[in-house]
Amino acid sequence: MIAFLLVGIGSVAAAPDTVAEKVSALIDTLEREKDAGLRKKAAEALVKLDKRSTPLVIEALKRTKSPSARESLVDVLAQKQDERAKKVFFEVLKDDSFSPTAKERAVDGLEQLTRVVNRASVESLKRLFQLQKSDQVKTRLKALLAGLEPFPIKDNLYAKDPSSAQMHKGLEAWARRHPGIMNVSVRGKSVLGKPILLVKITDEKTSDENKSIVLFTSTHCGGEEIGATSLLHLTKWLLGEGEGVKRIRERIIVLIMPCVNPDGWDARRRSGRPYHSVRSKTNTAWNVYGINIYDTSFWFGAKAAEENPEGL
Incomplete structure (x- = not known):
């Protein structure tokens, strides 16, 4: 050796x-x-x-x-x-x-x-x-x-998915209706100053000491419509009255970040295209400055195998 x-x-x-x-x-x-x-x-x-x-x-x-x-x-x-x-x-x-x-x-x-x-x-x-x-x-x-150059800042009136602002407004409305179960906090801001939201869902009457913690994140790439909307549906389901979700809230702290890239999300809604800029043709992981915030070569490339072999 x-x-x-x-x-x-x-x-x-x-x-x-x-x-x-x-x-x-x-x-x-x-x-x-x-x-x-x-x-x-x-x-x-x-x-x-x-x-x-x-x-x-x-x-x-x-x-x-x-x-x-x-x-x-x-x-x-x-x-x-x-x-x-x-x-x-x-x-x-x-x-x-x-x-x-x-x-x-x-x-x-x-x-x-x-x-x-x-x-x-x-x-x-x-x-x-x-x-x-x-x-x-x-x-x-x-x-x-x-x-x-960025695409024109013009909202798409025909988009079916909520904008990041609409998402924020809707989540805060749910939190007001379920004060003992859900709260919404701002954990950071995007390049354009848009809030990056964290939703916490748990039964606040039950001590957090022995609870498991689960984190869901989505929309690292601006065009991930299914990811963000799925987490919104998950949030809504977790606020329900069924016995199953009640047990989840008693035993688990569920953390949800439905949109970690609000700039890319809103740009995709405005343009119907994955990137905010003309130069950006296929990847959807870049923010408003054209910086890749989800570098797959870093996470899944050769160096990743050395740093995190169990993840392969």
């Missing part, structure tokens, strides 16, 4: 040197090789290297004076889709020494970084737009900005 661990440590220690050597050789090809075909192959090889190579590519981009190498390295970073390159792309767009082609590749890279290039980036992107001299670069930036 000890020998295995030592071998493992040695292998890990050697890996970065191997990556560094490969990156150095490929960048040398980009800077010195006159054959465009060979330069293209070197760039393609850099793209295929894992993300340990990203800092090395960034350093090379800062160092090199070759216009063709700079264009290639910006393109490599754009294809890697590594969030560490965001600042680099912004710097490329600010720096007049970079060619219009390199700047277009920088915009390409920003378009791929959907988690960190969001509504919070709009003002910075607008300032960069004003600095551009190339019409093509301006066109690309304009398209990126358009994709970050």
Whole structure:
């Protein structure tokens, strides 16, 4: 076992040197090789290297004076889709020494970084737009900005589901009718300042000391109509007079958060589409700033297996 661990440590220690050597050789090809075909192959090889190579590519981009190498390295970073390159792309767009082609590749890279290039980036992107001299670069930036614009704030009169405000009003009305069973509290606020509600249902006449606690949450993604409405139906059922629900209230504290993403919920009602912004095409987990608040790669990706193996 000890020998295995030592071998493992040695292998890990050697890996970065191997990556560094490969990156150095490929960048040398980009800077010195006159054959465009060979330069293209070197760039393609850099793209295929894992993300340990990203800092090395960034350093090379800062160092090199070759216009063709700079264009290639910006393109490599754009294809890697590594969030560490965001600042680099912004710097490329600010720096007049970079060619219009390199700047277009920088915009390409920003378009791929959907988690960190969001509504919070709009003002910075607008300032960069004003600095551009190339019409093509301006066109690309304009398209990126358009994709970050929110849908018009206009309620959908034909939506069958309640808005977050209607949900809040309805839950408080139920709580007033059942003062010894249900209460509603605000546990936080969304980006737009909308309350994130917590419903507590239990028999307050019975001590909480030996009660179990069950928590239900829904609408991490704005388009989860069934989740939110199901929890509203569950809330209504738990307020009933049947013997079964009475026993539940005596033995259990039921906590319900029917809508943890009220911004996304209301945006879906307004537009009939899952996202609040034009750029958001399929995922529904982003909030009003375009930030993914339910990152499945974090919860269910490779790292999740290490941190929570029993959850797989």
